[in-house]
Each structure stands twice: as C-alpha cells, then as structure tokens.
Amino acid sequence: MSYIKERVSYLKGLAEGMKIDDSTNEGKLLKAMIEVLDDIALAVEDIEEVQEQLEEQVDSIDEDLEEFARILFDEEEDDDVLAQIECPHCNKVFDLTEDMIDGDSDSFECPYCHEEIAFEWDCDCEDCSEEEENKE
Structure with a gap:
C-alpha cells in the first residue's frame, strides 16, 4: 500500500x-x-x-x-583492424588498419609520433602467393 x-x-x-x-x-x-x-x-x-x-x-x-x-x-x-602494433619509436600500442597501409609501400606512419615504421610482408595466404608469382 x-x-x-x-x-x-x-x-x-x-x-x-x-x-x-x-x-x-x-x-x-x-x-x-x-x-x-x-x-x-x-x-x-x-x-x-x-x-x-x-x-x-x-x-x-x-x-x-x-x-x-x-x-x-x-x-x-574488428573487420578493419589488421594487427595491434607497438611503435618502436614511442612504444605506444595502436591498431593497424588497412587505411594506414599503402599497397606499394613497405612502411606506415605511427598515429602518435608520426614516425615511419618499416615492415615486411610475411604472408603465405593464396592472395599474397599469387601476387608474388605475378611479380616474378
């Protein structure tokens, strides 16, 4: 009540x-x-x-x-994130997205310190294997 x-x-x-x-x-x-x-x-x-x-x-x-x-x-x-990267220059962790990588480049810019970070493609998926074969 x-x-x-x-x-x-x-x-x-x-x-x-x-x-x-x-x-x-x-x-x-x-x-x-x-x-x-x-x-x-x-x-x-x-x-x-x-x-x-x-x-x-x-x-x-x-x-x-x-x-x-x-x-x-x-x-x-999550669909857009390729990997989590720790910048070797500023040591901050960030999500690496497709937008950050230029298909012809072997580096990308850290969103925090804006330093270039070099990388190597080390992928054995079918798409990458076909691209490697076409380059040769």
Missing part, C-alpha cells in the same frame, strides 16, 4: 471516529473530499505500477540496444 493510500485511510478512519454527520453540508463536503482523495490515491497507485512496468521495459530495451550497438560497432572495427 502506498504512502498516499495509507494517509487517505487514516483520514477515513479519523472522519468515522469523529462521527461526522453527513446530513449537514460540512459533513457531506468532508465525506466527498475524502472519497475524492481515495480515488486519487488509487489512481496514483495504478500510475506507480504502470511506471514501474515501463521502467523495466525501458531498462530491457536499453540493455538490448547497448548489446546491439556493441555487436554492430565492435564487429565493424
């Missing part, structure tokens, strides 16, 4: 204990006011229940949305 409902019940009991005469205008007014307060208390109680249900639904939707965003954005980032 909500606090408001308890307070209205107290007022009802107080009015009954005072033996308010509802044949008088004042008695009719007080009883009508207590009935309205009781209706309001019931409505507030219903609203609180609905609000709790909505809060649970919003929390559930928020969790689903966070999971969806994590899956959507993390997978996209």
Whole structure:
C-alpha cells in the first residue's frame, strides 16, 4: 500500500471516529473530499505500477540496444583492424588498419609520433602467393 493510500485511510478512519454527520453540508463536503482523495490515491497507485512496468521495459530495451550497438560497432572495427602494433619509436600500442597501409609501400606512419615504421610482408595466404608469382 502506498504512502498516499495509507494517509487517505487514516483520514477515513479519523472522519468515522469523529462521527461526522453527513446530513449537514460540512459533513457531506468532508465525506466527498475524502472519497475524492481515495480515488486519487488509487489512481496514483495504478500510475506507480504502470511506471514501474515501463521502467523495466525501458531498462530491457536499453540493455538490448547497448548489446546491439556493441555487436554492430565492435564487429565493424574488428573487420578493419589488421594487427595491434607497438611503435618502436614511442612504444605506444595502436591498431593497424588497412587505411594506414599503402599497397606499394613497405612502411606506415605511427598515429602518435608520426614516425615511419618499416615492415615486411610475411604472408603465405593464396592472395599474397599469387601476387608474388605475378611479380616474378
């Protein structure tokens, strides 16, 4: 039972204990006011229940949305990352992406210190093997 409902019940009991005469205008007014307060208390109680249900639904939707965003954005980032590299110049670790590598170059720039980092292609996948054969 909500606090408001308890307070209205107290007022009802107080009015009954005072033996308010509802044949008088004042008695009719007080009883009508207590009935309205009781209706309001019931409505507030219903609203609180609905609000709790909505809060649970919003929390559930928020969790689903966070999971969806994590899956959507993390997978996209992972697809673009080739490797994690530690710069030999500044010792900072960063993700090496395809955008950072020029296909004809044997080096790339560190995003932190902007020094060139040399590398050798050491891959034995079919695509790289075919490229090597075509070069020869």
